[in-house]
Amino acid sequence: MLEVRAIDAAYGDVQVLAGLSLEVREKEIVTLLGSNGAGKTTTLRCVTGLLAPRKGEVLFRGQPLSKVAASDRAGLGIALVPEARELWPQLTVRENLELGAYDKRARGRAAQNLDRVQVMFPRLLERRSQVAGSLSGGEQQMCAIGRALMSEPSLLLLDEPSLGLAPIVVEQMFEAIRALHASGMTILLVEQNLAAALEIATRGYVIETGQVKLSGTAAELRSDPKIRAAYLGL
Amino acid sequence: MDRFAELVIASVLLAGLYATMAYGLGLIYGVLRIVNLNHGGMIMAGAYAGWYLHSEYGIDPYLSLLPVAAVSFLLGIAMYRGLVHRLPRGAAGGVQSLLLLFGVWLVMRNVAYLLFTGNDQTLRTSYSTRAAVLAGALVSVNRVAVFAVALATLIILHILLTRTYLGKAIRAVAQNPDSCTLVGIRVERIYALTFGLGTALAAIAGLLGATLFPFNPSFGAGELLKSFVVVVLGGLGSVAGTAIAALILAAVEVFAILFIPAYLTAAVGFVLLVLVLVLRPGGLFGQRVLG
Numbered sequence: 001m002l003e004v005r006a007i008d009a010a011y012g013d014v015q016v017l018a019g020l021s022l023e024v025r026e027k028e029i030v031t032l033l034g035s036n037g038a039g040k041t042t043t044l045r046c047v048t049g050l051l052a053p054r055k056g057e058v059l060f061r062g063q064p065l066s067k068v069a070a071s072d073r074a075g076l077g078i079a080l081v082p083e084a085r086e087l088w089p090q091l092t093v094r095e096n097l098e099l100g101a102y103d104k105r106a107r108g109r110a111a112q113n114l115d116r117v118q119v120m121f122p123r124l125l126e127r128r129s130q131v132a133g134s135l136s137g138g139e140q141q142m143c144a145i146g147r148a149l150m151s152e153p154s155l156l157l158l159d160e161p162s163l164g165l166a167p168i169v170v171e172q173m174f175e176a177i178r179a180l181h182a183s184g185m186t187i188l189l190v191e192q193n194l195a196a197a198l199e200i201a202t203r204g205y206v207i208e209t210g211q212v213k214l215s216g217t218a219a220e221l222r223s224d225p226k227i228r229a230a231y232l233g234l
Numbered sequence: 235m236d237r238f239a240e241l242v243i244a245s246v247l248l249a250g251l252y253a254t255m256a257y258g259l260g261l262i263y264g265v266l267r268i269v270n271l272n273h274g275g276m277i278m279a280g281a282y283a284g285w286y287l288h289s290e291y292g293i294d295p296y297l298s299l300l301p302v303a304a305v306s307f308l309l310g311i312a313m314y315r316g317l318v319h320r321l322p323r324g325a326a327g328g329v330q331s332l333l334l335l336f337g338v339w340l341v342m343r344n345v346a347y348l349l350f351t352g353n354d355q356t357l358r359t360s361y362s363t364r365a366a367v368l369a370g371a372l373v374s375v376n377r378v379a380v381f382a383v384a385l386a387t388l389i390i391l392h393i394l395l396t397r398t399y400l401g402k403a404i405r406a407v408a409q410n411p412d413s414c415t416l417v418g419i420r421v422e423r424i425y426a427l428t429f430g431l432g433t434a435l436a437a438i439a440g441l442l443g444a445t446l447f448p449f450n451p452s453f454g455a456g457e458l459l460k461s462f463v464v465v466v467l468g469g470l471g472s473v474a475g476t477a478i479a480a481l482i483l484a485a486v487e488v489f490a491i492l493f494i495p496a497y498l499t500a501a502v503g504f505v506l507l508v509l510v511l512v513l514r515p516g517g518l519f520g521q522r523v524l525g
C-alpha cells in the first residue's frame with residue numbers, strides 16, 4: 001500500500017535521511033523504530049508531503065506521490081497523528097474533529113464519523129465544547145487520533161502516540177491502535193517504546209541516522225540479540 | 235443628561251466604524267502574521283470609490299458598498315498572489331512585508347493625488363444632514379446607517395468564522411498551518427482569501443467613513459493608527475474583543491471633547507495606545523489568536 005523507495009531528505013544543509021526504503025502492505029501494522037534523531041518523524045513528513053524528499057520516491061497504492069500536493073494526500077486516504085499532537089489549541093474539541101473531515105471526500109460522512117470517534121473515545125464527547133489546548137496530554141492524544149480518523153484514512157501514520165503519557169493511558173492508546181488494526185486499517189507506527197510496539201506490530205524497521213539498519217517480522221526483531229541489547233535492555 | 239446621552243450614542247455609533255476598520259487589520263495579522271500597512275491605502279481607496287460612484291454616476295454610497303467590497307476582495311487576493319505571497323512571514327518576514335505594503339500604500343496615495351488632486355472631498359447625499367430623535371437625543375440618520383452596516387458586517391464575519399468550514403479553516407490556519415495541510419486545507423488559498431477579506435473590510439470602512447468625514451489622498455493614515463489601537467486593546471480576531479476595544483476608543487475620543495480642545499481629540503487614542511503598551515507590554519496583539 002505504501003512504498004518508500006530510497007529517499008534522501010534534508011533540512012537545509014543537514015541531511016537526515018539517506019536512501020531510506022520501507023514498505024507497508026495492506027492491513028499490516030508496521031512499526032518504525034529508532035533512537036532520538038534517527039529520522040522517524042522526517043520519514044513520516046516525506047509520506048505526508050510536509051517535506052519533499054531530495055531523492056527517491058514515495059508511492060501510495062502504486063501511485064508516485066511527488067506530484068501530489070500535501071493537502072491532497074488526506075483525500076487519497078493518508079492521515080497522520082503528529083508527534084506533538086499539533087491540535088488547534090484555541091478551537092474546541094468538536095471543531096478540531098470536524099476539521100479532520102475537511103477534505104470533500106470525508107465531509108459528507110462527517111456526522112457519522114464524529115459519532116464513531118466519540119464512541120471510541122467517550123472522553124472527547126464529554127469535552128467537546130472545551131478548547132483543545134486545555135485538554136490533558138492523554139485527551140489531546142485521543143483528539144489527535146480522532147481528528148485523523150475523521151478523514152476515513154486507509155493508511156494511518158502514528159508518530160509516538162505514547163510520548164509523555166502515563167503508563168495506564170499508554171496501555172489504552174495501544175489498545176485503541178490494536179482495535180483500529182482489527183477493524184481493517186493499515187497502520188505505520190513510530191515508537192520508542194519498542195516492547196509495546198513489537199507486541200502489536202506485524203513487522204518492523206529499525207532506523208539509525210536515516211538508514212534502515214534492521215527489518216523483519218515482529219518476532220524476529222524481538223529475538224534479535226542486537227535489539228535485545230541495545231533497545232530492550234535484556 | 236441629554237448631553238451625556240448624546241455622547242454615549244455618538245460613541246456607540248462611531249465604535250461600529252472603528253470595529254469594522256480594525257477587524258480587517260487584526261484578521262490579516264492573526265492569520266498571516268503580517269502587518270498590512272496598506273490598510274490605510276485601502277481605506278482611502280474605499281472612500282474615493284464611494285465618492286466617485288456617487289458624484290459621477292449618482293449611485294448611493296450604500297448601494298455601492300457591496301460591489302466596492304467585492305472588487306476590493308478580489309484586489310486583495312491579487313495583491314496576495316502577486317506580492318505578499320513571495321515574502322517571508324512572521325518574525326522573519328516582518329521588515330520586508332512592512333516595507334512592501336508601505337510602498338503599495340505610497341503608490342496608491344500618489345495615484346489618488348494624480349487622479350483626484352489633494353483637495354478635500356465630501357460625499358454628500360440627500361440624507362447627509364438629516365437627523366432623528368433617538369432616546370431623547372438628536373442623532374444623524376447617516377451615522378445610524380453607518381453603524382447598522384458595520385454591525386451587520388461584523389455579525390456576518392462572526393458567523394462565517396464560527397459556523398462554516400471555511401471560517402474554521404481560517405482560524406485553524408492562524409493556529410497551526412501544518413496541521414491544516416494534513417487534513418486537506420489548502421493553506422495558501424486560505425491566506426489569499428484572508429488577505430482579500432481584510433482588504434475588503436478596509437474598503438468598506440473607508441467608504442462608510444467617506445459619508446461622515448471629508449477626505450483627501452492622505453485619508454487612512456489616522457484610521458490605520460486607530461485600527462492599531464483597537465487591535466492592541468482588543469486582541470486578535472475575537473469579534474467581541476474588537477467591538478469592546480472599538481467602543482473604548484470611540485468613547486475616549488468622544489468624551490474627550492468635554493475636556494480638551496476639539497483639534498486634540500484625535501491624539502487621545504494614541505495616548506491610550508501608549509498607556510496600554512506601557513501597562514500591558516506583552517499584550518501587543520494579544521495571546522489568543524482567533525479563538
Ligand SMILES: Nc1ncnc2c1ncn2[C@@H]1O[C@H](COP(=O)(O)OP(=O)(O)OP(=O)(O)O)[C@@H](O)[C@H]1O
Pocket residue numbers: 011014016034035036037038039040041042043083192
Ligand atoms: N525542522 C528541522 N530543521 C532542522 N533540523 C531538523 C528539523 N527537524 C528535525 N531535524 C533534525 O533531523 C534529525 C532527525 O529528526 P527526526 O525528527 O526525524 O527524528 P526522530 O527519529 O523523529 O526523533 P525523535 O525520536 O526524537 O522524535 C535530527 O537530527 C533533527 O535534529
Ligand SMILES: [Mg+2]
Pocket residue numbers: 040041042083159
Ligand atoms: Mg520524531
